[in-house]
Amino acid sequence: xxxxxxxxxxxRPLDQVHVxxxxxxxxxxxAEVSAVKRDLEAAAAAQERAATGSRTLAAxxxxxxxxxxxxxxxxxxxxxxxxxxxxxxxxxxxxxxPADPDPQx
Numbered sequence: 001x002x003x004x005x006x007x008x009x010x011x012r013p014l015d016q017v018h019v020x021x022x023x024x025x026x027x028x029x030x031a032e033v034s035a036v037k038r039d040l041e042a043a044a045a046a047q048e049r050a051a052t053g054s055r056t057l058a059a060x061x062x063x064x065x066x067x068x069x070x071x072x073x074x075x076x077x078x079x080x081x082x083x084x085x086x087x088x089x090x091x092x093x094x095x096x097x098p099a100d101p102d103p104q105x
Contacts, residue, residue: 058085 007017019025022030054075061071062082 003094055085058082 002019003014003017006019007014010017024030031094054077058071058075061074062068066074067087068079069083071082075082077085
């Protein structure tokens, strides 16, 4: 919308107009928002690696002949969690997604 206005005011085609909007609210600016978004993306990637690593480790330990209870003790989780990690039907993970900072777009 801002680009349309600038293009009209300058009498230029919209594809020749680039508008950057920066904001600051209560001393919080784009740099701080960007830093938090990067942290959220890194956390989501780390969560995915940890989930994959947990499933892989549990499966390897079970394949090596350890009981579910022994695997749980080694991994620091419950035996039920080991069962979930090694159950082929339950291998999907829920991903953490950062909230959309601009739900209007």
